Amino acid sequence: MKHLTAHRLIEFLVGLLFGWGLMIAGMTDPGKVIGFLDLAGLWDPSLAFVMGGAIAVGVLAFAAARKRASTLLGGAFHLPASRDIDKPLVIGSLLFGAGWGLAGFCPGPAIVSMAAGQGKALVFVLAMVAGMALYEFMDRLSHRPPAQTA
């Protein structure tokens, strides 16, 4: 039981840290995101630095994880099993990118901004959850097994 509580606390703190990272990086400002996506206008390259910083640390962490049989707490790794580059991957990502460009929000920053009291972020998150529910509904209709998520 104590072990379980420690796990929940770690997940909470990692969520907290991730939220701070998004805010420090400027990801919670849709204007900044769109400034990066606007190559033909006044371009703000900041997001490339966000990706660079995150991946520099991430590469080391995932390389360390690959060498281990279990997590630091002795648990199992749950890594995405799918290796196929298929239509759902590409079409889904294109739809996501279109939505990202429309408003300048991706899922993490939208949740953080909603919690900060942004009305538009609240509308975005509600619509996002509805879009996810629509996916679940259609997925169940087509009887495919639940998607493995990256």
Place this chain on the structure above:
Amino acid sequence: MMIDWNHFTPWASAWGGIVLGLASALFILINGRVLGISGILGGLLRPKPGDAAWRVAFVLGLMTAPLVLAMVAPPELLTPPRIEAGYLTVLAAGLLVGYGTRLGSGCTSGHGVCGLSRLSPRSLVATLSFMTAGFATVYLIRHLL
């Protein structure tokens, strides 16, 4: 190409990115999972038994972040967000992001940060796809319509 020097924040963005990388590192090394927001949230809609609590704990942490930062950070660090899109556009964008990230199995965090960090070809294709669609959408809105 013209650089927007007024809004360009290389240091803050790189440090923020390092914090995102650290959070992702802790998550894979301690919890054994890929830190992907759309997957963590989407998994709550049809959770398997025992698979919901960790997701809720993470999302609550994410939502607590701005509340704590607002108390400790100097106000000039927290610039108010610029949101150009109207409510209807935001609604459509949310639907696209929700449906698209689930169909494509991930978003900027799961594919863009973690997937690229673990050198996943699937995530590279996903990241190139959503980046391309993002560039094209903004070009369409700002320069063609």
